[in-house]
Each structure stands twice: as structure tokens, then as C-alpha cells.
Amino acid sequence: MSEKITLLRDKAAVRWTALVFLAFAMFCSYIFMDILSPIKDLMQSTRGWSSTAFGTMQGSETFLNVFIFFLIFAGIILDKMGVRFTAILSGIVMLAGAVINWYAVTEMFAGTSLEAWFNAHLNYIPVFDQLGVAPFYGERLKIFVGLTADGLENFKIIRPELLQDGMVVKEVIAAMPASAKFATVGFMIFGCGVEMAGITVSRGIVKWFKGREMAMAMGSEMALARLGVATCMIFSPVFAKFGGHVDVSRSVAFGVILLMIALIMFIVYFFMDKKLDAQTGEVEEKDEPFKIRDIGKILSSSGFWLVALLCVLYYSAIFPFQKYAVNMLQCNIAFASELPKESYWASTQVTVIQYIVMLVVAAAAFISNFSKNKTIKIGLLAISAVFLVIFCVMGYMRQSHETIFAVFPLLAVGITPILGKYVDTKGKAASMLMIGSILLIACHLTFAFILPQFKGNAESGILVAYITILVLGSSFSLVPAALWPSVPKLVDSKVIGSAYALIFWIQNIGLWLFPTLYGKILDNSNKDILLAVQEKLMTEETAAVSYSHTVPLTMFALLGVAALIIGFILKSVDKKKGIGLELPNIKPDIQAE
Numbered sequence: 001m002s003e004k005i006t007l008l009r010d011k012a013a014v015r016w017t018a019l020v021f022l023a024f025a026m027f028c029s030y031i032f033m034d035i036l037s038p039i040k041d042l043m044q045s046t047r048g049w050s051s052t053a054f055g056t057m058q059g060s061e062t063f064l065n066v067f068i069f070f071l072i073f074a075g076i077i078l079d080k081m082g083v084r085f086t087a088i089l090s091g092i093v094m095l096a097g098a099v100i101n102w103y104a105v106t107e108m109f110a111g112t113s114l115e116a117w118f119n120a121h122l123n124y125i126p127v128f129d130q131l132g133v134a135p136f137y138g139e140r141l142k143i144f145v146g147l148t149a150d151g152l153e154n155f156k157i158i159r160p161e162l163l164q165d166g167m168v169v170k171e172v173i174a175a176m177p178a179s180a181k182f183a184t185v186g187f188m189i190f191g192c193g194v195e196m197a198g199i200t201v202s203r204g205i206v207k208w209f210k211g212r213e214m215a216m217a218m219g220s221e222m223a224l225a226r227l228g229v230a231t232c233m234i235f236s237p238v239f240a241k242f243g244g245h246v247d248v249s250r251s252v253a254f255g256v257i258l259l260m261i262a263l264i265m266f267i268v269y270f271f272m273d274k275k276l277d278a279q280t281g282e283v284e285e286k287d288e289p290f291k292i293r294d295i296g297k298i299l300s301s302s303g304f305w306l307v308a309l310l311c312v313l314y315y316s317a318i319f320p321f322q323k324y325a326v327n328m329l330q331c332n333i334a335f336a337s338e339l340p341k342e343s344y345w346a347s348t349q350v351t352v353i354q355y356i357v358m359l360v361v362a363a364a365a366f367i368s369n370f371s372k373n374k375t376i377k378i379g380l381l382a383i384s385a386v387f388l389v390i391f392c393v394m395g396y397m398r399q400s401h402e403t404i405f406a407v408f409p410l411l412a413v414g415i416t417p418i419l420g421k422y423v424d425t426k427g428k429a430a431s432m433l434m435i436g437s438i439l440l441i442a443c444h445l446t447f448a449f450i451l452p453q454f455k456g457n458a459e460s461g462i463l464v465a466y467i468t469i470l471v472l473g474s475s476f477s478l479v480p481a482a483l484w485p486s487v488p489k490l491v492d493s494k495v496i497g498s499a500y501a502l503i504f505w506i507q508n509i510g511l512w513l514f515p516t517l518y519g520k521i522l523d524n525s526n527k528d529i530l531l532a533v534q535e536k537l538m539t540e541e542t543a544a545v546s547y548s549h550t551v552p553l554t555m556f557a558l559l560g561v562a563a564l565i566i567g568f569i570l571k572s573v574d575k576k577k578g579i580g581l582e583l584p585n586i587k588p589d590i591q592a593e
Contacts (some may be wrong), residue, residue, distance in 0.1 A: 007278045015208045016217075022201045022268040023221040025091065026261035029194045030228030032098055032255035033061065038236045038326040038402040041544035042248050045087030046242040047105060048540070049532070051547070053521020055181040056136065058323045058430070060184040061191035062508040063135045071505050073194040078203060084270045087201045091263035093193030098256045104179050106249040118178035135184055136176050195508075203268070208276075222480075223366055226409035229322060230358060231406040232407040238351050244341060258259055290312040298499050303490035308482065308506045308569040310433060313563040314479050316510030317440055318472075323515050324522070325408070325469075328553070332451045333461040345397045354394045354403060358410065360387045365414025384414060392466050395458075405464050411473040429482040430574050430581040434567035436478035441560035443472040448553035489580050514559075518552045525551040 009015045036043060036058070043049040049244070065071040078086045109115055122136045173406035176184070201221065209217045232255070239250040298304055339346040360386050368380035388410060395403035422428070446468045491499045523530060526547045532538035538546070574581040 007279050008272065009208045013213070014272075017273050018208050018269060019205065019217050019221065021265040021272070022087075022204050025262040025265040025269075026032075026197065026201055026221060026225040027228045027231075028199055028255075028265075029260055030225045031095055032094070032190065033194060033230040034229055034232050034322055035236050035251055035255040036248070037176065037323045038233050038405070039240050039248055039251060040254045040324065040327040040329055041541070042237075042240055042246055044544040046246055046248055047179050047538040048177050049180050051519040051522040051526075052516075053519070055515045055522070057180050057184045057187060059253075059320070059512045059515035060135050061189045061194070062512040063268040064188050064192050064513050065195050065466070065508045066505065069505075070192045071195050072501060074192070074199060075501050078198070083204045083207060084273050085195060085198055086202065087266040088263070090200055090257070090418070091266040091591060092329060094131075094190050094197065095256070095259045095263055096321075097186045097188070097190030097193060098252070098259050101183045102186075102249060102252040102256050104182035104186060105252055107247070109182065111178060114182070114548055115178040118181045122181055127446035135188065136181050154213045163460050188230035194405070195504075196306060199504075204273070206539060207273075220333075220422040223362070225415040226412055227362055230409050231327065231355070233402045234351060234355055234358070234407075237402045238443055239402070244349070246533035254358055254577065258423075262270070270375060275330075275333060289532075292357045295502070298491055298502060301491055303573060304499060304502075305568070306489075306566055306573065307486060307490060308503050310437075310563050310566040310570065311483060311503055312507050312510040313566065314440065315560045316439065316506050316514045316562075317559040319474055319511055320514040320518055321556055322408075324518055324552075325405045326402050327464060327547070328447060328543070328549045329404055329546045331549060332463060333401060333404070333458055334446075334453055335399040335458050347398070350394070350398060354391060357391045357394065358406065361391055361410050362382075362413045365410070368414070371572075395466075396462050405460060405469060407466060408469050408476075411470045412477040415477050423582050430567065430571040431479050431487045432482035433486075434571065436475045436482070437560050437564035438568050439471055439478070441557050441564065443468050443475065443559035444553050444560060449552045452548070452550065486581050496542075514555075518555070521552040521555060522547055522549065 009018075019108070033496065036054075040049075040051075040054055043054055044051075063073075074086075074090075077089070083087075103109055112449070205217050205221060235254065236251040239254045240246060240248050242250060261340065344350060364380045364384035364387070368377050369376040370379060388407070391403075391410075392407065395406070446464065451461060451464055451468070454464055486504065487499055529538065529543050529546055533540060533543045573579065
């Protein structure tokens with residue numbers, strides 16, 4: 001009799017090691033994705049990026065995925081070339097884009113012929129500009145220039161009511177700074193790589209965990225990736241301000257180094273995966289390819305459209321918000337005084353300690369979900385709660401707006417497995433989508449109208465901010481846990497891969513549009529600040545932390561209202577057509593083998 005071969009994926013330690021390589025690569029990519037978010041104020045004060053320029057650059061991540069359909073091409077590459085090739089390709093593409101992004105914000109870029117070229121070009125792109133979807137912006141403005149006795153420009157204003165004798169009208173092009181344009185090019189390339197990596201990692205998890213702890217593995221990967229958001233919030237400002245000299249390129253360099261490590265993780269995974277295939281003697285498993293004819297089957301489903309719309313509305317109020325959240329806190333929470341440089345709370349050492357505290361919070365909360373011993377479970381939750389309080393107190397003592405927002409993913413890490421298990425065993429997916437939308441609305445309205453009322457009271461403002469951010473994190477767990485498992489119930493199983501591809505593409509439209517829109521609305525609703533800067537009545541440093549975010553935050557709340565309405569309609573359609581969104585994913589009559 002032939003002895004049964006024990007495959008690599010049959011060994012728990014080996015398959016979870018493979019997951020660590022994949023998950024850590026995504027952790028690194030999530031850090032780079034938001035590496036500039038906590039230092040928006042420094043990008044304005046040191047690189048001259050307006051909110052519009054910052055938002056346009058941040059929204060560019062998904063530009064090629066949306067308008068050049070690279071997201072679809074990435075799926076085809078994965079299908080044709082397999083997980084191993086696509087993983088390494090995605091790592092290389094991410095790293096290439098990140099290096100361009102880094103060079104664009106360095107001092108080395110300033111004064112080069114490349115900077116001069118970007119200043120002079122790409123202010124108008126035919127076709128894209130007519131469609132209103134150009135990845136860069138440029139507009140003609142009339143300004144009034146005061147002249148000295150020898151005819152040199154003395155000062156400029158843009159308000160006609162301040163026109164004085166001796167001024168002349170001059171037409172200029174107000175465009176993105178060259179550094180922002182070149183950084184946008186890099187971020188678009190990075191965006192192609194990170195989307196490719198996302199679908200590749202998911203496929204790799206299926207390959208190694210199919211028939212085993214696949215849901216737990218996917219939840220673990222998602223939890224680690226979300227910790228990347230907190231990591232960049234904590235460390236990006238530290239690197240930018242290290243040594244008392246501000247240099248934003250150091251933060252981006254930190255992200256580039258992590259993406260190098262991510263590429264190494266993918267290379268190690270390559271050899272593990274290759275060894276697995278050598279054991280099985282099988283060709284790599286591949287998803288069904290995206291087919292144009294599948295679109296008709298998918299688009300004919302009203303349920304699909306409702307889920308896709310809810311997805312783009314909800315995620316457009318979450319991920320773009322992350323880009324501006326720290327600056328929003330800076331503009332609404334004013335600490336009594338700055339910490340002296342020699343203070344312990346201003347040291348790099350306390351930053352590392354706070355990060356370790358954060359890891360304890362996340363690890364204890366996450367592990368508690370899988371403990372069958374009630375005493376151990378309660379103990380882990382208690383440890384997580386105590387360390388969460390310590391983390392929040394440290395954020396206040398450090399007077400750090402960045403670490404206030406860093407609590408955002410912590411609650412999500414702890415409760416995501418609980419919610420996923422609840423949907424599997426109890427159902428109520430449509431109801432959870434509605435609850436998540438309600439929490440989203442409440443949080444953005446709190447940020448827009450309530451938090452500004454505490455600007456003169458840092459302690460109360462921080463308390464309101466912490467509670468609201470934690471609630472928003474719980475909302476961010478509710479919706480994904482209910483949304484993604486619902487898709488297979490809405491479309492035929494033969495086109496499920498195509499359905500996910502279309503939903504991701506639609507979602508990317510929102511992730512491109514709303515960071516850009518937020519920046520434009522922020523500038524347009526704070527014209528008095530922009531004028532004060534242009535007329536030298538306010539410094540860039542002061543202006544960067546003086547904005548009112550009320551109007552763009554209201555826009556995010558309205559997205560939540562629209563998502564809630566879609567949720568009501570979806571629940572009604574589910575009730576009429578018997579789709580089964582409120583039913584558990586695990587059928588009670590199915591017995592374990």
C-alpha cells in the first residue's frame with residue numbers, strides 16, 4: 001500500500017508561516033498607502049502642497065485601476081501566470097512606484113531639470129481634462145501684481161477689491177507643484193501593484209487553507225493589514241521630525257524600506273509555494289478568468305447593484321477619510337502648549353513603547369476570539385482593555401494627533417472575527433450593513449459639528465475624538481464582515497470572480513474621486529485661509545492646522561445616509577425575493593464530515 005504523502009499545507013505551522021509572509025507583505029503595503037496621511041500639514045508647510053494637491057495625489061492610487069482598467073488586467077495576469085509570478089510582480093511594481101514617490105518629495109528633486117519639466121507640463125491633458133478625470137490639475141488665474149520703481153514684482157494679490165494704483169494684471173497657471181505631480185506618478189504605479197497584491201494574497205490564502213481555517217486566515221490577514229494603518233500614523237511623523245529637522249522624505253523612505261521587505265516576503269513565499277506544487281504534481285490552481293459575457297449576467301442582478309453601490313458609498317467615506325483624519329484632529333484639538341524637546345514624552349523611546357502597547361491591545365483582543373476557555377477569554381479581553389486605556393493616555397501625554405487616530409483599527413481587529421462568526425452562524429447581514437452605515441453617519445457628524453466645539457478644551461476634545469474613532473472602527477468591522485460574504489448569494493457561482501472584480505472596480509472609482517473631492521472642498525470652504533497665506537498674513541505652518549473640515553465631513557456623512565438608504569432597499573429586496581442575506585452562511589443541516 002502506498003503511504004499517503006503529508007503536504008506542506010497539511011502542517012499547521014507551515015501553512016500559517018506561508019500566511020505570515022503574505023500578510024506581512026500586505027501590512028507593509030498598507031503602511032505605504034497612508035504614509036503621508038499623518039503629515040499632511042508638513043507637506044503643505046515644507047513642499048507647498050495645498051489640500052487640493054494633496055487630495056489629488058492621494059486619490060491617484062486607484063487612477064490607473066479605474067481608467068486604464070488595470071484592476072481587470074491584474075486579474076487576467078493572476079489567472080494566466082499564477083500566484084507565485086503575480087506576487088513577485090506586484091512586489092516589484094509597488095516598490096518601483098514607491099521609489100518614484102520618495103524621490104519626488106526629497107530635496108534632491110528640487111531644482112532639477114525633471115522638476116522644471118513637471119512644472120511646465122501636465123497642466124493640461126487633452127481628453128482627460130475635458131472629461132474631468134485628469135490625474136493632475138491646472139487652471140488659469142488672473143492675479144494683480146504690484147511693481148517696484150524698477151519694474152520688478154513686489155507682491156501679488158488675487159482679490160480685485162484690493163487693487164491699487166500701480167498694479168498690473170497678470171495671468172498665471174495655478175497647478176500642482178512639480179513634487180506633487182511626480183509623486184502622483186509614483187503613487188499611481190504603486191496603486192497598480194497594491195491592488196494586484198491584494199487579489200494575489202487572497203488567492204494564495206485560498207490555495208493553502210482551502211478546507212481548513214480559511215475564514216480565520218483571511219481575518220488574520222485583514223487584521224494585520226489594518227495594523228499597518230496604525231503603524232504609519234505612529235511612526236511617519238516621528239521619521240519626518242527626527243533630529244529636530246523636518247524632512248518628509250524620511251517618512252516615505254521608511255515605507256520604501258518596508259516594501260523592500262515585502263518583496264523579500266513574496267520571494268520566500270515563491271519557493272514555499274513552488275515546493276507545495278512539486279509535492280502535489282499539480283499545476284497552480286487558478287480562478288475563473290474574467291469574461292466580457294459575464295457582465296450581462298452580473299449587471300442583470302438588482303442585488304448586485306445594491307451591494308456594489310453600498311460598497312462604493314461606504315468605503316468612500318472610510319479610506320479617503322483616513323487621508324485627512326490626522327489633519328482634521330490637528331485643526332480641532334489644540335494642545336495647551338508644545339512639549340519641550342528634552343521631554344520624555346517627546347522622545348523616540350516613548351513612541352516605541354506606545355507601539356508595543358498597541359500590539360498588546362491588538363494581539364490580546366484578536367486571540368481572545370479563538371479561546372474556548374472562558375476564564376482565559378475574559379482575561380485576554382481585560383488585558384486588551386487595560387492596555388487600550390494606557391495607549392490612549394500615552395497619546396494624550398505625547399500631545400500627538402497622529403496616535404489619537406491610531407486607535408482606529410484596534411477595535412476592528414478585536415471584533416472582526418466575532419462579527420464574521422455571527423454572520424456565519426446567525427446571519428443578519430443586511431441588518432449589519434444598515435447598523436454600520438448608521439454608525440458611520442453618527443461619527444462623521446460628530447467630527448463635523450461636535451468636535452469643533454471642544455477646540456479650547458483639549459481634554460474633552462481628545463475624549464470625544466477617541467470614542468468617535470473607536471466607534472468608527474467598529475463600523476468598519478460591521479460592514480466588511482456582512483458585505484463580502486453576501487456577494488455569493490446575489491450572483492451565480494460561475495460568475496462570482498467576475499462579480500468581485502466589478503465590485504472592486506466600482507469601489508476604486510470612489511477611492512479615486514473622494515480624496516480629490518475632499519481636498520478641493522476643503523480649499524474652497526476655507527478661502528479666507530488661502531487668501532491670508534497668499535497675502536502673507538498667515539504662515540503655511542499656521543494655515544495647515546487652521547482649516548474647518550465641517551463641509552467635507554458633511555459630504556462623508558451624506559455618503560453614509562445614501563449607504564443607509566441602499567441598505568433599507570437591499571433588505572426589502574432580500575425579503576421579497578428570498579435572497580437569504582438575513583440567513584446564516586452555515587446551513588444547520590450540513591454535518592461535519
